[in-house]
Amino acid sequence: MPSIYNKLGVTTVINAADSYTMIGGSLMPAEVTDAMAEASRHFVSLEQLHLKAGERIARLTRNEAAVITSGAAAALTVATAACMTGADEAKARQWPLHDGTKNEVVIHRCQCNGFDIAIRQTGATLVEIGDSGGTTVAELEAALGDSTACVIYFDTPQYAKGALSLEEVIRISGLKGVPVVVDAAAQLPPVSNLWHYTERGADLVIFSGGKTLRGPQSSGFIVGKERYIAACRLYVGARNSIARPMKVGKEEIAGLVAAIERYVNLDHAAMKEQHERLVGRLCAGLNQAGWNAERAYPGPTGQDYPLVHLKLDRQAGVAEQLSKQLLDGTPSILVALMPDKRGLALNPLHLNEAEAEQIVTRMSVLYGWLSQQADGSDRLV
The missing domain is CATH 3.40.640.10 (Type I PLP-dependent aspartate aminotransferase-like (Major domain))
Structure with a gap:
């Protein structure tokens, strides 16, 4: 049975950004x-x-x-x-x-x-x-x-x-x-x-x-x-x-x-361990693919959970282009920009392990593609 979003022609999104109102807050x-x-x-x-x-x-x-x-x-x-x-x-x-x-x-x-x-x-x-x-x-x-x-x-x-x-x-x-x-x-x-x-x-x-x-x-x-x-x-x-x-x-x-x-009534210690596990998996997978990813803390507004910061040693604008590629692709993945807009921030709050694997897979493909750009312009189009 098709979902309501399929019926309406609306794309569902993997949320690696935050509890943003623009994508429905949370699940x-x-x-x-x-x-x-x-x-x-x-x-x-x-x-x-x-x-x-x-x-x-x-x-x-x-x-x-x-x-x-x-x-x-x-x-x-x-x-x-x-x-x-x-x-x-x-x-x-x-x-x-x-x-x-x-x-x-x-x-x-x-x-x-x-x-x-x-x-x-x-x-x-x-x-x-x-x-x-x-x-x-x-x-x-x-x-x-x-x-x-x-x-x-x-x-x-x-x-x-x-x-x-x-x-x-x-x-x-x-x-x-x-x-x-x-x-x-x-x-x-x-x-x-x-x-x-x-x-x-x-x-x-x-x-x-x-x-x-x-x-x-x-x-x-x-x-x-x-x-x-x-x-x-x-x-x-x-x-x-x-x-x-x-x-x-x-x-x-x-x-x-x-x-x-x-x-x-949640087991908050277990939730914290889950967030750390997801961040660890993302960092390991992204670094293996060639990206420069590291654990960051605290959350985007000071909350008690970690993030992944993916630093891009490239010209300004590449992070925005990369985030657009992720959002426009399949599956659609929403990530946040780091404050200086020269890197990406990945948030584990609304991710599961399967989605973390999908992110690593997509990012691995994008890294290989970006590395092969012949003109060195860093354009992601």
């Missing part, structure tokens, strides 16, 4: 799809389901409270709106908000990124502090005032340069009574990150459901203090609010709960 295991199928067979109160699912996730992740959203970007919108209005249901229905509302969100300038729109679409004004050269305590203190709804902190290595430490941000903001929201969308593994941010004092922490957790791609969740999660609940479910277009279906709620339950 859901049977526990998740079974839970979603079961949820699809019954009518329930969506509000009750949200509440009970949040309670379950809070227990699983060792947090005071939790709420489900339709992805991590939606969680940014929900968390921002919640900090602007608090648990005032009347205000939550009064968008756009008027003068007198806390409508400023403090963010490090070095952490501004493409997800800012999820914050700004609430009507909030971004108050940027510092720059890539650094941020001072005085700059943060001066930015916090009566109109400050929250501080949003993106906790990934690429946004660390120039930013105050999360501990310092939490300390200073706490003295001013301003909540700190941490975007940790892709910060798994380690599993302990599910509770360590709140243990460090963060008020709300955002995770994606469709990346390492392998839940539905259109799912995410927020964990944190009950007083702030209670405000977030005003913006999920069937309520008419600014986040109504981001509502989560009962199937995604059930699937995400199943995904989190599965993840926290």
Whole structure:
């Protein structure tokens, strides 16, 4: 029986890059799809389901409270709106908000990124502090005032340069009574990150459901203090609010709960060994074929797993051409570029051993072909 993708004429991809939204995030295991199928067979109160699912996730992740959203970007919108209005249901229905509302969100300038729109679409004004050269305590203190709804902190290595430490941000903001929201969308593994941010004092922490957790791609969740999660609940479910277009279906709620339950109960040491084994096999096979491959650590946004870095001692542009060859070939293989774009990064997170062998085979052919280029131009066409 042909797959839905064959029927539609859509090419499936071997994912050696990352949990990218553009290719579907991750693959859901049977526990998740079974839970979603079961949820699809019954009518329930969506509000009750949200509440009970949040309670379950809070227990699983060792947090005071939790709420489900339709992805991590939606969680940014929900968390921002919640900090602007608090648990005032009347205000939550009064968008756009008027003068007198806390409508400023403090963010490090070095952490501004493409997800800012999820914050700004609430009507909030971004108050940027510092720059890539650094941020001072005085700059943060001066930015916090009566109109400050929250501080949003993106906790990934690429946004660390120039930013105050999360501990310092939490300390200073706490003295001013301003909540700190941490975007940790892709910060798994380690599993302990599910509770360590709140243990460090963060008020709300955002995770994606469709990346390492392998839940539905259109799912995410927020964990944190009950007083702030209670405000977030005003913006999920069937309520008419600014986040109504981001509502989560009962199937995604059930699937995400199943995904989190599965993840926290995994043998994480065994998973780490599997990642190391895949990286070792890729490095050995690629080096045997003539490439210069080595183990790298940590993951692309600082996660606790290794990568393969394939360095190309060739002119600029070859890495992009090589990645295109891999993506356009059969099987279609997606890889990432190294930061300097002069090499490839291969990620074991969503690979199995058979796919690793396919990658080695394809790369072996490409190396032989590239080595025989008579004109020395390094063109891969």
